[in-house]
Structures are given as C-alpha cells and as structure tokens.
Amino acid sequence: MDSDDLIIQSLKNGAELQQQEDDDKEAALAIAATILVGVELARQDRIENRQPRRLYLCRPQLLPNPRKDTPWQVLFATQNNRAFITTMGLDVETL
Structure with missing residues (x-):
C-alpha cells in the first residue's frame, strides 16, 4: 500500500509540475504579447505625432x-x- 501511495503522490506531483510549467508558458506569452502591442502602439503614436510637422509631400x-x-x-x-x-x-x- 505504501508503494501505491508513493506512485500516486509522484504522479500528482508530476501533473502539478506540468500544470505549473504550462501556466508559466502562458504567462510568458501574455507578457510578450503585451510588450508587442505596446511597441506597436508607441510606433503608431510617433507616426501620428510626426505628421503635423511634415511640411513636404x-x-x-x-x-x-x-x-x-x-x-x-x-x-x-x-x-x-x-x-x-x-x-x-x-x-x-x-x-
């Protein structure tokens, strides 16, 4: 019975580790997406602010x-x- 409990506990720990790794990957992807969106918004903002000063065609x-x-x-x-x-x-x- 002890070895069965140990195996079950080991499987639970492995599943928890896998879940934690998946959560970490999702968090990293969310952070990367947020950074990319922020960079693009900053670029668009610079373009819009540059337009009024442009005096040439x-x-x-x-x-x-x-x-x-x-x-x-x-x-x-x-x-x-x-x-x-x-x-x-x-x-x-x-x-």
Missing part, C-alpha cells in the same frame, strides 16, 4: 504624371470665372 500625395492634367491645367481648361477669381483674384478675360 510624399510619393502617394504627388500626381502620378505631373506633365499631364495638373490641377492648374484642369482649372485653365474650364475657363470658369468663379474658379479663376477664387484662386488668383482675376477673371478669365483678364488673362
């Missing part, structure tokens, strides 16, 4: 072909008095 903000259909060319082609007066203060006939 990046490639996505530029025209695909600056020699074709620029905003000025489109405005000039319409010959719209209201648009000319709003942008330049001159009407079409003055130009």
Whole structure:
C-alpha cells in the first residue's frame, strides 16, 4: 500500500509540475504579447505625432504624371470665372 501511495503522490506531483510549467508558458506569452502591442502602439503614436510637422509631400500625395492634367491645367481648361477669381483674384478675360 505504501508503494501505491508513493506512485500516486509522484504522479500528482508530476501533473502539478506540468500544470505549473504550462501556466508559466502562458504567462510568458501574455507578457510578450503585451510588450508587442505596446511597441506597436508607441510606433503608431510617433507616426501620428510626426505628421503635423511634415511640411513636404510624399510619393502617394504627388500626381502620378505631373506633365499631364495638373490641377492648374484642369482649372485653365474650364475657363470658369468663379474658379479663376477664387484662386488668383482675376477673371478669365483678364488673362
């Protein structure tokens, strides 16, 4: 009976150790995930704070072909008095 109790106790201890190791792994994964999320949020925050100070255009903000259909060319082609007066203060006939 003593050896049976010893075997049962040994199995219980092994199961408890395995459970503790699993819990430790889960805790480590949770900590790693929290750190990664924090790093990503900090990066996004830096990007958002950097944008207002940016005084230049990046490639996505530029025209695909600056020699074709620029905003000025489109405005000039319409010959719209209201648009000319709003942008330049001159009407079409003055130009």
